[in-house]
Amino acid sequence: MSDVNVRIPAEARERLAEIAAAEGLSLGAYLARLADSLLTPAERAEGAEQARATLNEWNGYAPTPAEQDDLDAELDRRLTRVTTAR
Secondary structure, three states: OOOOOOOOOHHHHHHHHHHHHHOOOOHHHHHHHHHHHOOOHHHHHHHHHHHHHHHHHHHOOOOOHHHHHHHHHHHHHHHHHHHHOO
16 A cells, blocks of 8 residues: 555644544554545445435335425424534
8 A cells, every 4th residue: 555645734633643543543544444434425325325215115205306305404404403502
């Protein structure tokens, strides 16, 4: 595996290094593990499509794009209300 240099603010690097050290990892090992745990936008879209297909097969749930937009907006409203109520 080859190494690369990534420029980030010093504060972010120090924070990541502290988190990595607390988990007994080098910064490089921590970042590699973090990268393996995250999904790309394409992977997230594929997972969402699979979930929609499973729901449709299981119970016929198949919202239209407009209904999905409404549901997403409602979820955003609820999340905003919860996160700002702290």
